[in-house]
Amino acid sequence: MRFIQTIKNIFKIEDLRARLLYTFGIVLIYRLGKYITLPGIDPSQLTNLKTQTATGIMGLLDMFSGGAFSQASVFALGVMPYISASIVVQLLGIVFPYFQKLQKEGESGRRKLNQYTRYLTVVILILQGPTYLYNLTRTLPATAFVLHGTFFTVSSVIMLTAGTIFVMWLGEKITDKGIGNGISLIIMIGIVARMPANFIFELGSRINGAGGLIALIVEIIFLFVVILGTILLVQGTRRVPVQYARRIVGNKQYGGVRQYIPLKVNAAGVMPIIFAQAIMMLPIIIAGYSNSSSRFVIAFSNMYGFWYNLVTGFLIIVFTYFYTAITINPVQMAEDMKKNGGFIPGIKPGRKTVEFIDQIMSRITLPGSIFLAIIAVLPSIAVKAGVSSNFAQFYGGTSLLILVGVVLDTLQQIESHLLMRHYDGLMKSGRVKGRTGAVTAY
Numbered sequence: 540m541r542f543i544q545t546i547k548n549i550f551k552i553e554d555l556r557a558r559l560l561y562t563f564g565i566v567l568i569y570r571l572g573k574y575i576t577l578p579g580i581d582p583s584q585l586t587n588l589k590t591q592t593a594t595g596i597m598g599l600l601d602m603f604s605g606g607a608f609s610q611a612s613v614f615a616l617g618v619m620p621y622i623s624a625s626i627v628v629q630l631l632g633i634v635f636p637y638f639q640k641l642q643k644e645g646e647s648g649r650r651k652l653n654q655y656t657r658y659l660t661v662v663i664l665i666l667q668g669p670t671y672l673y674n675l676t677r678t679l680p681a682t683a684f685v686l687h688g689t690f691f692t693v694s695s696v697i698m699l700t701a702g703t704i705f706v707m708w709l710g711e712k713i714t715d716k717g718i719g720n721g722i723s724l725i726i727m728i729g730i731v732a733r734m735p736a737n738f739i740f741e742l743g744s745r746i747n748g749a750g751g752l753i754a755l756i757v758e759i760i761f762l763f764v765v766i767l768g769t770i771l772l773v774q775g776t777r778r779v780p781v782q783y784a785r786r787i788v789g790n791k792q793y794g795g796v797r798q799y800i801p802l803k804v805n806a807a808g809v810m811p812i813i814f815a816q817a818i819m820m821l822p823i824i825i826a827g828y829s830n831s832s833s834r835f836v837i838a839f840s841n842m843y844g845f846w847y848n849l850v851t852g853f854l855i856i857v858f859t860y861f862y863t864a865i866t867i868n869p870v871q872m873a874e875d876m877k878k879n880g881g882f883i884p885g886i887k888p889g890r891k892t893v894e895f896i897d898q899i900m901s902r903i904t905l906p907g908s909i910f911l912a913i914i915a916v917l918p919s920i921a922v923k924a925g926v927s928s929n930f931a932q933f934y935g936g937t938s939l940l941i942l943v944g945v946v947l948d949t950l951q952q953i954e955s956h957l958l959m960r961h962y963d964g965l966m967k968s969g970r971v972k973g974r975t976g977a978v979t980a981y
Contacts, residue, residue: 548957555718555956562717565709566728572614572702573607577695579686580611580675587678593929599816602938605729611675613702616667617729618722621707624659626810628652633865657707664703668696719949727945730938733929741930758926765917765934769943772910775804777903779896781881798881802899804907806867809940811858811908812915815851816937843919843928852912859908860901869896914939 550556576582592601592609601608604617632638641648672695676684684691706725713721745755778799819839839847873892882888886895917935922928932938 545957548960549953552956552960555953558716558718562713562719562724565713565717565721566724569614569706569709569725569728570605570732572706573605573610573612575613576611577613577615577698579684579691579695580679581683581685582611584680584683585609585611587680588675591678598929598932599937602730602733602932603726605725605732607729611679613698614706615671616664616699616703618703618706618710618725620663620667620703621656621660621722622813624656624663626813627659628656629865657704660703660707661700664700665696668699671699672696718952719945723941723945724949726941730933730942734933737927737929737933741927744927754925758921758930762934765914765939766943768910769914769935769939770947772805772907772914773940773944773947775907776801777804777899778802779899780884781876782884800872802867802896802903804903805859805911806900806904807859807862807908807911808944809937810862811855811911812937812940814858814862815854815915818854819847819851843922848916848919852916855912855915856908859911860904863900863904867900869893869900872896 549559576585588611589609591597597608600617600619603619604612604615607614607617628638632642638652641652644651669692672692686694707722710721710725713719713724715721717724741758742755745751778801781798781800819842839850841847870893873889873896876882876892877888883892883895886892914935915937918928918931921931921934926934933942
């Protein structure tokens with residue numbers, strides 16, 4: 540079989556085999572760290588915390604941490620503070636010229652931005668650590684705490700901070716010596732780790748409840764349809780032809796050929812969903828601290844409610860346009876084409892090219908943003924259709940986009956290694972494309 544032969548080819552390549560084994564080893568360390576409970580907490584009395592993180596926003600936080608959140612682990616905060624810091628640093632590049640300069644300085648600028656991201660991550664962790672401990676004190680019984688007072692708080696915040704920094708280090712090691720993007724892979728592993736248990740729970744509920752196995756089969760078919768649609772969204776591009784003029788430098792001839800600029804249908808990736816969910820968490824936080832029971836707070840605290848999902852979908856569409864605008868610069872693209880002697884056939888160089896690219900991006904971003912919004916609210920629709928809330932999380936939202944994107948990127952890297960050694964790729968027809976939309980190079 541082709542699949543078995545491909546696996547054999549993967550392990551024939553020494554460098555690829557070493558990278559895969561290294562990645563598996565780092566992932567194993569990360570998964571073992573989930574079970575290291577914060578010193579001073581009795582791990583046998585975490586039932587209330589696990590119940591709190593079974594559904595809703597807390598369930599999402601627990602999923603992104605790979606279950607460490609509900610275990611009161613030293614890895615409880617996961618890598619989300621690092622993701623938040625990365626988003627802030629990207630947004631600073633829009634406002635401050637200094638950060639814009641760093642973004643254009645290549646490798647040296649990237650290193651400085653990474654250093655600022657790490658510093659900001661530590662600041663966020665110092666703020667989030669006491670909040671997590673406060674939630675523990677409100678959720679767990681008093682007997683669950685072996686240690687008390689300032690010493691417990693300070694030591695726990697230090698350990699939570701060190702835990703996240705260690706997870707970041709593991710992610711960077713995967714990126715350097717393993718396969719795939721380390722941070723994304725760690726998040727994906729946390730999501731996948733919950734899938735078997737949630738599937739078994741859904742299977743048991745269907746066997747013992749309404750619908751039976753027929754309903755489960757329908758759910759699985761629908762899940763595959765959603766995954767296929769998400770893959771198309773991640774890989775979807777609109778190719779814009781660019782004709783390069785023929786140039787002769789010395790004895791060599793350059794240009795004279797037509798190439799294509801791939802403009803992505805979803806250039807913003809998963810960021811619009813993250814932004815929208817961050818804003819929609821505010822009513823829940825306000826309700827938790829103020830004990831408010833107003834209609835507004837109640838309506839927007841129910842993540843499966845109509846108004847919550849309607850506003851979330853609208854925010855995702857808005858943020859998709861916003862994030863696309865800051866990541867795709869038509870002016871820069873037009874200038875680069877002009878410098879290299881390129882032009883879009885039928886479009887004048889300069890301002891007309893900028894307007895054309897901007898028009899194309901606006902047209903393809905609209906359906907992409909609407910589909911992204913639909914994917915984001917699909918878990919709520921699945922819950923209303925009778926799917927358990929735990930299993931419904933895999934029907935859409937951030938988790939599904941991360942899952943599909945990371946898998947495609949990782950497969951793309953594996954295929955690159957295979958093709959460089961003159962082996963067949965992973966697919967019989969075509970090549971695997973990652974989130975960049977670019978065809979895998981030899």
